[in-house]
Amino acid sequence: MKVLTSLKVLAVGVLVMGMAACSKSGSEAESADSYPSRAISLTIPYAAGGSADLQARIISDFVDKDLGETVNVISKPGGAGSTGMTAVKSAKPDGYNIILTAVGPSTLTPNANNVGYDVTTDFKQVSQISEAPYGIVVNSGSGISTLEELLDMAREKKVTYGTTGAGLHQHVVTAAFVKSQGDLDMEHIPFEGGAEAVTALLGNHINASVNTISEVIPHAGNGLTILAVTSDERLEELPDIPTFKELGYELIGKGAWFGIMAPKDTPDEIVSKLDDSIKKALEDPAVIEQFKKAGIPIAYLNAEEFTQKVIDENEKNKEVVTSLNN
Known part of the structure; x- marks a missing residue:
């Protein structure tokens, strides 16, 4: 009788665990399908008022209308960009905490100092938006x-x-x-x-x-x-300003790319939804005009393309940082 009772308890336990697992899986799927259902926090790792802040606000204005939820731009400067990057790395990977970052905090700061993150393993790349x-x-x-x-x-x-x-x-x-x-x-x-x-x-x-x-x-x-x-050619909006190149100087970089990233375990479906919305934003005539007036060249890359670029640049900039420190 005791053996029979124990078997019943075990069976009920297994059934409950199975139902919980199914419930969890269904909840996660529903979360991805219904995303977003509340406000999204878009961090910039710089002080407000600069280029990253401007781009974040232009993009957020479009995306919150496209996805139907508010996108709040949050400034977290400090540590050569590492303060904002670390905050987002540690955030829940549910698509509600993302970052508009740049080449410096992504592929230079972590190669110069031990800041506790590696952009190639601790983040998912969503979209590159510009290269300025x-x-x-x-x-x-x-x-x-x-x-x-x-x-x-x-x-x-x-x-x-x-x-x-x-x-x-x-x-x-x-x-x-x-x-x-x-x-x-x-x-x-x-x-x-x-x-x-x-x-x-x-x-x-x-x-x-x-x-x-x-x-x-x-x-x-x-x-x-x-x-x-620093561009190779004179800029359309600054036709009278020479380039370093035409003045006879070679530089190791032509400018800064900016892009959106998310914590590494963010579901691919959510990354794809964000990427699609950002792509639409960068194809919108009003957004294009705002970027043009600001002198910021749009340079969209999708999640896969941006991921490969980050991997390549991280390796290249690791060599640059090492050479400057010698």
């Missing part, structure tokens, strides 16, 4: 009007330049350029975002700054002078 060239700029009251004049100044005395943060792409590209010239005395001043660097330059607290073009175009001829851009 940089501009080197000075205060319009400085009396400097060409890149050569700035470099000549740096050969005579110390020149300070700002970027979005130590170890980020603007810093690495500029530091490699300065190192290649050999005789420049240029000191890097890191900030928590592009907007802060621009503000410091406008206030004459630094001599120059290297920023994505979108961050300096609004001030061109109105406080700031753009000396050169």
Whole structure:
């Protein structure tokens, strides 16, 4: 009798576990099918007001209408982008916590310091949205009007330049350029975002700054002078500004890509839904016009293409960081 009772208890236990497993599976499937059913948090790993913030707000305005739920942009600067990346890495992988990040926090910061994440294993790439060239700029009251004049100044005395943060792409590209010239005395001043660097330059607290073009175009001829851009060709919106290349300088990077990522265990169905919505956003005439006015070239890559790009760039930038530290 006791044996029979034990078998009944065991059978009931197995049945309950099976029902729970089915319930869990059904719940997860329903969650993916009905996603999103509440607000999405889109983190940027920079201070508000810069290029990443601008792009996040343009994309979020479209996606929340397309998917029917609010997309809240949250700024989490610090640690050369690692603060925001770490926060999203640790978030629940349900599609409600995603990040608009860039080349620096993704493939430079973790190769320069132990920040607790690897972009190729701790995140899922959703979509690349843009690839923006940089501009080197000075205060319009400085009396400097060409890149050569700035470099000549740096050969005579110390020149300070700002970027979005130590170890980020603007810093690495500029530091490699300065190192290649050999005789420049240029000191890097890191900030928590592009907007802060621009503000410091406008206030004459630094001599120059290297920023994505979108961050300096609004001030061109109105406080700031753009000396050169990092793109291979002159930009349509800045036809009078020379490129580093035409001035005879080779750089290790042409600009910063920006893209959306999610925690690594985010369901593929949710990643696909986000990717589809972002693709539609980047094909929308109103969004295209906003990016164009900001001087940010749209460069969409789907999840698979973006994943491969991140893998390739992570390996390349690991070599660059190692060479600069030697």
